[in-house]
Amino acid sequence: METSDGGPGGAGQRVLVVEDDPGIRELVMLHLGLEGLLPVGTGDGDEALRVARSEPFDLVVLDLMLPGLDGITVCRAIRRDSINRDVPILMLTARDEESDKVLGLDSGADDYLTKPFGIRELVARARALLRRPRLSRLPAATDAPGPGRPKAITIAGLTIDPARRQARIGERDIELTVLEFDLLYLLASHRGIVFTREALVSRVWGADTYVVERNVDTIVKRLRRKIEPDAANPTYILTVWGSGYKFAEL
Numbered sequence: 001m002e003t004s005d006g007g008p009g010g011a012g013q014r015v016l017v018v019e020d021d022p023g024i025r026e027l028v029m030l031h032l033g034l035e036g037l038l039p040v041g042t043g044d045g046d047e048a049l050r051v052a053r054s055e056p057f058d059l060v061v062l063d064l065m066l067p068g069l070d071g072i073t074v075c076r077a078i079r080r081d082s083i084n085r086d087v088p089i090l091m092l093t094a095r096d097e098e099s100d101k102v103l104g105l106d107s108g109a110d111d112y113l114t115k116p117f118g119i120r121e122l123v124a125r126a127r128a129l130l131r132r133p134r135l136s137r138l139p140a141a142t143d144a145p146g147p148g149r150p151k152a153i154t155i156a157g158l159t160i161d162p163a164r165r166q167a168r169i170g171e172r173d174i175e176l177t178v179l180e181f182d183l184l185y186l187l188a189s190h191r192g193i194v195f196t197r198e199a200l201v202s203r204v205w206g207a208d209t210y211v212v213e214r215n216v217d218t219i220v221k222r223l224r225r226k227i228e229p230d231a232a233n234p235t236y237i238l239t240v241w242g243s244g245y246k247f248a249e250l
Contacts, residue, residue: 001051002029002041013058013130016084017041018048018074019092020066024115028061031119032126045069053082059130060084061122063092064104072107079108079177086177088129092117105218110179132178153188156250158227158236160185167227174226179204183219184227187237187247196244220245 002025015032019025020043029039040057042048045066052060052074060078064071071091079085091104091112104112110132111125150162159168162185167174176184182204187195195203197213205215220239224231238248 001047002026003039013037014056015039015059015061015126016048016052016055016057017061018045018066018071019043019061019063021063027119028122031123032061035123035127037126043067045071045074049074049077049082052078052084052087055083057084057087059126060087060089061092061126062089062109063094065094072103075104075107075109085175088132090122090125090129102214102218105215106221108177108222110177111215150185150189153185155188155191155247156235158188160188169227176223176226179219180223180226183216184223184237187245191247192249194240194243194246200244216245 013036015037017025017028017032017039019028019041022043025041025043029041032039037059040051040055042051043066046068048062048066049069062071062075066074069077075089075091078087078089088111089109091109092115093104093112094115110129113122113125152159152161152163154160157170159166160181161167165178165181167176167181167184183200186200186203197216200216201213204219220237221231224234224237227236228234235250236248238246240246
């Protein structure tokens with residue numbers, strides 16, 4: 001495993017760089033270090049998962065094709081059972097194929113970048129992901145009401161509490177990423193209102209995003225698997241063909 005000191009004046013945020021090509025890995029680590037970040041590098045999927053389960057990080061840059069465990073397996077394992085389950089993940093893919101991108105996003109990645117990529121674009125995307133809030137790092141919520149405090153929503157057994165960043169169905173907690181929670185709360189708090197994919201990208205990802213509208217479909221698919229009794233026949237999040245998505249008026 002390789003480590004690199006952050007540049008002068010950096011915030012010291014830690015980035016796990018998982019890339020089996022030593023040249024690419026060293027280049028990425030060099031430029032992240034120049035940005036003041038603290039990169040830790042490895043070229044093996046098994047080692048990457050071991051490190052992700054034992055050390056905290058602020059971002060993971062993860063190659064799709066790796067010796068040992070592949071990037072998809074590592075990504076899913078990080079999301080499922082590691083201390084970095086809500087860390088932003090930037091997936092690197094060697095082929096510009098839609099199936100690879102969708103598979104990466106569907107496994108829990110937040111963004112993807114196709115090789116060969118420009119190092120400035122990678123750094124920009126890393127910075128954009130690092131600016132997003134993480135559920136595990138938000139201050140503890142209180143029950144005290146306050147001006148402008150968003151209210152919890154309960155709809156047909158589904159409860160969404162923005163103060164605690166929690167979602168539940170009945171008595172069962174639902175583990176959601178930051179993007180999944182934000183998209184769910186936006187739709188649920190505007191029941192019956194149709195949002196285009198472009199509007200959802202703007203409202204959930206923000207103006208400094210590099211994602212495309214197809215990412216919305218992937219997040220919706222992940223949400224349906226988590227909250228719907230039957231993801232193939234959703235009752236909460238409905239598709240409005242030719243337009244976008246809306247939350248059912250239950």
